[in-house]
Amino acid sequence: MPKPETFNELAHLRDSGFGQPAPRHGLKLLYWFAHNYVRFDYTGCMIPQYDPTDGGFGFKPFHNRIDDDDDRLLPNQNQPYYEVGNLNVRYANELPPYVRGNSNHHWGDGNKDRIIIRLDPYGYIDRVYVTEHKDAPNFSHGCTYRISQGLLRKIENMNRSHFLQVTEHHHSKPQVINMNPQSRPTGFSQSYVGPPPYQSSESSLCETCCAAIFVVFVLIVLFLFFIASMKNKYQ
Template identity: 35%
Template sequence: MTKVEELRKIEFGHSFPRHGLRLLYWFARLVDRDANRALDLDFDPGTEHFGFHLYPNNRLALPDTRGHPDVFYYVVGNVNGPKSYQLPVYVVQDFLNAKTLHSYHRYWGLDFDNGNRDRIIVRVRGTSLEAVYVAAHFYPSNEYDLSHVYEISSGLLSRIGSSGLDEFLSGASSWVRHTPYECKFWCEATSLQCLFYACLCVRYDSVCLLRLINHVIKHFMVLQFMSIYIKGF
């Protein structure tokens, strides 16, 4: 991929609470570009900082590096792992909010089990970054959706890293602030569910908020009418 707009065509990081776009933005800001325009990391991913760990590439979905003992694949993005606390809040917040709701998901009619799917895979030689891919992890196995692995060009990575977060999210997805499913949930759930979910979700925008307020007003008007009707008996 060479353009931000191309990210709109894939599922990576779009539906709540998936975090891929924010993860990609964080990683792009982490990468250094030297005088020769080569990409470098200022840390060794082999130390498992930020939750980086080896990606085995057993099924050879990515270019084979077995003839290059100094080249490795690493993967990052598990926001439920022991090193996830090292990731910035804006990357993990939606998943944490969803995790708060997890024990209630049967009641709410929501399924957040796939919220922790997005990953970034990098190919490195020492700290030199040779390639970057976005991918999806299958929960709860250790397998990856190899039909949806996309390489991110160095130019795109640089453009993402030089932009602001809101600017990038706006270009990468026209609805990243809220998915249609979230708006549907807000508009069709009861007022208590709406208010509870709105308090937990930090990404609501003005359109969804107006829909929420409108729904709550209608809901309480119905309750008020019913209470008056019952009292009439």
């Protein structure tokens, strides 16, 4: 079986589409896991802060059996796997509210995401995977990824809102400008009145000539009035 792709960067997680869009809960589940479930010792080993064999938070064994694709989801090692993320199993209510969300979403897409961990013989977490159901009994091979220790540390050092902001796709619709003359175009200020009306060069030249003729006419009238006044003065 091909090994699942390893994610080392937040961009890898974002571009994979894991845990997206709402009501999927995978990204919030991963944030909780990095912040509240796993810690690193001074050697860099991952230590579970709770024993997954106890079933807390809804953890249960993942048996990694050969599935309908005639293959195992994860590498076949002689080490136990445990999964978490099913919101409808016992003790899943121990997960924080921001992971569980609305109980109406605990079905379908709202309950398809999982985290799977592998324990080594000493009880340390050896591998961390994220995956999603493609149908009721089976997980998707193409949507199963390993989360590196480095990426978990990055998530651990982020607040939740920032983590979700940089890992979720944000699709924005293009702005549509309403050209109805009864309404102003969207996005323009209230002072926008549009471009000045178009005038042809011939029309502008005609107006200039008329103005010049009017000025000459006024000057002639004033000159004649001045001449008449001078004649009357010397008679």
